[in-house]
Amino acid sequence: MIELIELTKAYGRVRAVDGVTFSAVPGRVTGFLGLNGSGKTTTLRMLLGLSRPTSGRALINKVRFQDLTDPARQVGAVLEQGISHPGQSGRAHLTTQALLIGVDRARVEVLLEQVGLAGAAEQRCGDYSLGMRQRLSVATALLGDPQVLILDEPANGLDPEGIAWLRELLRDHARSGGTVLISSHLLAELAQLIDDVVIIAEGTVRYAAPLSELYGSASARLRIRGRDPQRLWRAFEEAGATVDTDGYALEVIGLTPEDAGDIAFEAGVPLYELASDAPNLEQIFLNLVAGDAPAPTPVTAPAPDPGSPPAAELFPAPAHLIPIPSETPIPSEAQPSSEAPPSSEGPPSSEGPLLSEAAASPERAASPGTDAFSESAAVPESAATMTTTQEGDR
Numbered sequence: 001m002i003e004l005i006e007l008t009k010a011y012g013r014v015r016a017v018d019g020v021t022f023s024a025v026p027g028r029v030t031g032f033l034g035l036n037g038s039g040k041t042t043t044l045r046m047l048l049g050l051s052r053p054t055s056g057r058a059l060i061n062k063v064r065f066q067d068l069t070d071p072a073r074q075v076g077a078v079l080e081q082g083i084s085h086p087g088q089s090g091r092a093h094l095t096t097q098a099l100l101i102g103v104d105r106a107r108v109e110v111l112l113e114q115v116g117l118a119g120a121a122e123q124r125c126g127d128y129s130l131g132m133r134q135r136l137s138v139a140t141a142l143l144g145d146p147q148v149l150i151l152d153e154p155a156n157g158l159d160p161e162g163i164a165w166l167r168e169l170l171r172d173h174a175r176s177g178g179t180v181l182i183s184s185h186l187l188a189e190l191a192q193l194i195d196d197v198v199i200i201a202e203g204t205v206r207y208a209a210p211l212s213e214l215y216g217s218a219s220a221r222l223r224i225r226g227r228d229p230q231r232l233w234r235a236f237e238e239a240g241a242t243v244d245t246d247g248y249a250l251e252v253i254g255l256t257p258e259d260a261g262d263i264a265f266e267a268g269v270p271l272y273e274l275a276s277d278a279p280n281l282e283q284i285f286l287n288l289v290a291g292d293a294p295a296p297t298p299v300t301a302p303a304p305d306p307g308s309p310p311a312a313e314l315f316p317a318p319a320h321l322i323p324i325p326s327e328t329p330i331p332s333e334a335q336p337s338s339e340a341p342p343s344s345e346g347p348p349s350s351e352g353p354l355l356s357e358a359a360a361s362p363e364r365a366a367s368p369g370t371d372a373f374s375e376s377a378a379v380p381e382s383a384a385t386m387t388t389t390q391e392g393d394r
């Protein structure tokens, strides 16, 4: 279980993360979505004890990362893209990490199989493709068989087969009671992987709900043409739908295609067209993260508006195709916000994938009160392979 409560990080006047509150729960894969510079990495770094919050709390299984008793066995994390020394083989990298966290070497072989790198285990990591490096990162995160997985942009560089592999892996993890939090800057990339979605923009959460709600709201718009549009309009409104038109077809929100077809049938109006707009996830996402996010559109239809214009005025003849307005329905929880640019790169020496080794380092977990995570002196030599960057580097 991951809980972020009013989590805030200010760098001078910049509030990189501003009052972020959400949970990622066991049994579900939660997507953490935001454009570059929106505050994802800063949030994850605070969650992983690598950066001290200005205020608020970030908890894993009810405690701060630094207070976990056996972090490597409880949390597996990949922050940013990276691998071990490029001259090291995938197997050698995993073996080193396994030794660091006290995991049996046999698990290395299991994981190489699981992530599809068994055939490339002896290949130099430096020769791995981006997708292979992602697989190696995920394997490293899984070394300690942790219940909580935190992955920053894990789908980056994966081909469709890789995405399918990652989906299965994360679903399996969630099915067995694991908690998964993964970030991305592309909703479409995450859409196949996640159950819940949290959208962050300019350091604030704009939307947090099951992905199905986002889909539900997006797919609620029907485009309908029939012989008697006025009668259809009335019938749909009487059924509680919101009806509009582009001058050619009716645009109906709040009915399923089945309902709309039945209503038209009962009204005795032959239909010529009934289409459900495919959800344009990227457009929804962009609307949600836009500084001037549009007013939320209710997922369910509001009561019929007695002031609706007469349908007869809305169907000029001759009818011709007019582009459907690009306005996208937005779920009801949009919130306000602030701003932010891209994250920094890690230093050359910090190429290793993940936090498994950080999790294994007692130094990192020690001294609550000090910002151990931002002081390289407190990081053991092994942490040179971490992907994470120190605050001072930014």
Ligand SMILES: Nc1ncnc2c1ncn2[C@@H]1O[C@H](COP(=O)(O)OP(=O)(O)OP(=O)(O)O)[C@@H](O)[C@H]1O
Residues within 6 Å of the ligand: 011, 014, 015, 016, 017, 034, 035, 036, 037, 038, 039, 040, 041, 042, 043, 185, 339, 340, 341, 342, 343, 344, 391, 392, 393, 394
């Ligand atoms: N150490 C730092 N000092 C000053 N500003 C910082 C620091 N770290 C991050 N920021 C700023 O905080 C904001 C959020 O950055 P962050 O890296 O968290 O975004 P992100 O969503 O992870 O972006 P990306 O997808 O590009 O990694 C940005 O404006 C960034 O410049």
